[in-house]
Amino acid sequence: MDQTTNALRGEGIALSFGGIKVLRGLDVEFRAGEITGLIGPNGAGKTSLFNCLTGAYLPQEGTISYAGDPLNGLPPAARANKGIVRSFQHVALCPDLTVRENVMMGIARNGSAGWLSAFLPLPGGTREREEMARSADEALADLGLPDVGDKLPGELPPGMQRLVEIARAVVGKPSVLMLDEPAAGLNNSETRDLTKVLRKLASTDLVMVVVEHDMDLVMSICDRIYVLNFGEFVAVGSPEEVRSNPDVVRIYLGSDDDE
């Protein structure tokens, strides 16, 4: 498959809050079949770019499209229906739902059981719930969490909660998967597991974008990396190219002052 056909593209994305320019006319292309990293110091605009791509923010300028379809103006829910899903920088699981049910929310939008089934024990609704639960269990098992479905998110350590978020994002077999700092709060062992999981998830028709501060993780899994600083890209390229870029070394990789 042509990697660029099903790409998530942004052209000239500009976002500002009250005169503060957060993103300054960014051009991006996240290709299917690749894991793309988005790195930069805190406040560089990574999450803002994520929010623009997923519809949480509406940029003042620029166009966003997926596989040629324009996404501008579409709310997040409509983008989700197109298979564009994300995880969050701060874990956003529902504390009142079990782990399994949280993951089920990744495919609940595809359900067809109506309001009558919501209040009455009709077979259609029951069957749909069972199918969703089965898919959620499979997604959890794929991420190495086979036995936590009945627990509440608050009963899991932060690392597992991150994985549950990823399970929720991947259970619906998305076309674009955007992970916002998936390794935040994970210990070394959990990060290693996450690396394996992300590699396993990568496929020829999936656009995967990872915002991450863990350079080892980014360098080991990403095919291409965008480096963002003060709302502008300072480098784009393979991990080797980025690693050897003097600007990147100066502003991010080699400097503790930016953290």
Add this chain to the structure above:
Amino acid sequence: MSDQATHIIPGQSVVSRLSGMATSGLTTAVVVAVLIFMPLLLGGSWTFTLGLCFANSIGVLAVSLLVRYGGEVSIGHTFFTALGAYSVGVLDTRYGISLWASVPLALLLGVVFGLLFAWPSRNLHGIYLAVTTLALALAVPEMINNFDVLTGGYEGLYVATPFIPGIEMGLQRYYVALFMLVIVCLAVARLRLSRQGMALLLAKAHPAAADAFGTRRVWARVSIMGISGGIGAICGATLAFSGSTVSPGGFTFWQAIFLLVGSVVSFYGLSLTRVLIGGAFVTLVPQLLSASGAWIPVLYGLALLGMILLGHYMPRIRKAMNRKAEAN
């Protein structure tokens, strides 16, 4: 019955844990069984009062549902209870139509007006939405009086058509209310397990996450107001039938406040036992205090304070008692 996010016991299955079936199912069954036999033990006036208590419990449930699934507080639910009550009252007195038709109409009107209220107020939250619902509560008595051709104005309406002909009306007023309460509680427990219910809970906890997975916040807000309005209307329909009269005095601003008080007293619980506590507080406390004259507001306040403190400290008291029992 649904009473999620409370008393989690690791290892229980999801259905039993979250619908509360395992932890409260037996209690609920025992409570319902006792209530079924109550009329055999109690006099007519207590049977009548308990019927009202069941009806008010449904209203408490409507308010609690809005809190638990929508994260919002209503101080105007008498608007919906009035809709339900007058659906029953008007159809009964004007057309002789019984609950078989008037309850579905009440439900429909409650849902529709809940949706109509929710749409323009969809972006209001917290105290702003609560004050907006206050407008509903304040408007209700005047609206009822102005439509006196239909509503009977101050005099109100008398509901006399039996639900099931041939059965003594006093018993019907009790058992219909109990039946409605059980059905509504079961429906709410079912909602908790549905994709719509889960989406509402996610939208309440993390609106951005709900948005990102296809649940629009506006959908969530409008839906929960519709559901809560519908249940509020069923409360009104049940009140009309069990109380036998429908008049503006039953749908004042204070009644709306009492429903909220009942919801708080039951700690926004959605299980049958919890909403019964709220309904009992709304119904029984004023009756028990009715002979106290000028002391009624003070005693009511003390009773409210006592209930809240008891509920707040109960887990600690229980824990201390368990420790003591283990030590012995």
